[in-house]
Amino acid sequence: xxxxxxxLLTLLATSVMTWANxxxxxxxLKVHHFLPAHSVTQADFLKPWAEKITAESxxxxxxxxxxxxxxxxxxxxLIDQARDGVADIVWTLPGYTSxxxxxxxxxxxxxxxRSSEASxxxxxxxxxxxxxxxxxxxxxxxxxxxDGALLHTAKKPxxxxxxxxxxxxxxxxxxxxxxxxxLGATPxxxxxxxxxxxxxxxxxDGAVLPWDVVPALKLQELVKYHTEMAPGQPAxxxxxxxxxxxxxxxxxxxxDLRKIIDDxxxxxxSRQAGHIWDTNVIETGHQLAQSRGNxxxxxxxxxxxxxxxxxxxxxxxxxxxxxxxxxxxxxxxLQEVRDLIESYNAKLPH
Numbered sequence: 452x453x454x455x456x457x458x459l460l461t462l463l464a465t466s467v468m469t470w471a472n473x474x475x476x477x478x479x480l481k482v483h484h485f486l487p488a489h490s491v492t493q494a495d496f497l498k499p500w501a502e503k504i505t506a507e508s509x510x511x512x513x514x515x516x517x518x519x520x521x522x523x524x525x526x527x528x529l530i531d532q533a534r535d536g537v538a539d540i541v542w543t544l545p546g547y548t549s550x551x552x553x554x555x556x557x558x559x560x561x562x563x564x565r566s567s568e569a570s571x572x573x574x575x576x577x578x579x580x581x582x583x584x585x586x587x588x589x590x591x592x593x594x595x596x597x598d599g600a601l602l603h604t605a606k607k608p609x610x611x612x613x614x615x616x617x618x619x620x621x622x623x624x625x626x627x628x629x630x631x632x633x634l635g636a637t638p639x640x641x642x643x644x645x646x647x648x649x650x651x652x653x654x655x656d657g658a659v660l661p662w663d664v665v666p667a668l669k670l671q672e673l674v675k676y677h678t679e680m681a682p683g684q685p686a687x688x689x690x691x692x693x694x695x696x697x698x699x700x701x702x703x704x705x706x707d708l709r710k711i712i713d714d715x716x717x718x719x720x721s722r723q724a725g726h727i728w729d730t731n732v733i734e735t736g737h738q739l740a741q742s743r744g745n746x747x748x749x750x751x752x753x754x755x756x757x758x759x760x761x762x763x764x765x766x767x768x769x770x771x772x773x774x775x776x777x778x779x780x781x782x783x784x785l786q787e788v789r790d791l792i793e794s795y796n797a798k799l800p801h
Contacts, residue, residue: 483538546624561762569795571595571725595724599686604657621658662736
């Protein structure tokens with residue numbers, strides 16, 4: 452009996468130590484972003500990614516989501532929230548903080564790409580090679596682009612350059628602000644969550660946005676017209692996003708848990724995100740617009756060529772900006788971006 456009791460005590464002690472060690476190793480990561488919980492971002496991208504990591508870590512890594520800026524602040528502050536530890540992980544637009552991430556903004560230049568999947572991988576490679584200084588305050592987990600931005604207007608369609616005159620259009624960043632102005636409309640910069648109110652109050656007549664945010668904003672109920680680029684041609688522009696982690700939180704993880712994070716991050720996660728935005732995001736946007744009887748106008752290739760000629764005038768502005776930030780040979784960097792995008796485009800199934 453004494454031996455049995457001793458064995459039970461030993462087993463109990465071992466069990467207590469095991470649970471104590473498990474409790475020490477467990478971590479709950481706070482994930483903060485600006486879209487609703489039902490958005491593609493959380494439902495189709497972040498949640499499946501988090502569930503995979505939780506499963507591979509046997510539950511030792513958990514995630515708590517805070518959509519719609521529930522931890523406070525504004526969307527432009529998200530990148531600093533990751534830096535400062537307000538959130539452990541954020542999904543955000545570098546372009547919200549104008550001029551701070553000029554290298555990343557190369558992927559938002561007009562008419563750069565036909566595919567988010569290709570460009571998302573290219574962006575990862577490019578920032579791995581050149582963007583360490585820009586993103587020194589955070590640990591990047593993924594880089595990706597939304598589906599291509601298009602024009603959504605409330606009262607009249609945009610079918611030619613002449614149709615831009617007199618329109619006030621929401622812009623996302625410095626590049627889209629310049630492009631909208633050059634095309635002939637008046638840009639009004641604002642974060643995504645402010646768009647519905649701005650449309651309903653007539654502050655803007657339309658917005659340059661990807662299909663991605665249409666469900667979350669119920670944009671199909673606020674506009675009647677959608678103008679897409681010509682088939683097989685580059686999108687008007689893309690919005691660049693990053694999934695970024697607080698460096699101290701990342702460094703604090705045990706080696707085996709950090710490896711699980713690493714194995715589920717990087718170029719492959721970037722590719723997966725781009726693929727989501729290339730496929731079901733666009734299909735969902737089309738379905739919602741068509742369910743309201745909205746018009747989806749596809750720009751003829753010859754008209755798009757006129758828009759593209761205007762967009763290329765922004766190349767010199769980007770080159771000057773990145774060189775002013777201490778980067779050598781901005782023209783070569785921009786060409787490298789284009790070459791990377793084309794190399795990944797060539798690998799896509801046709």
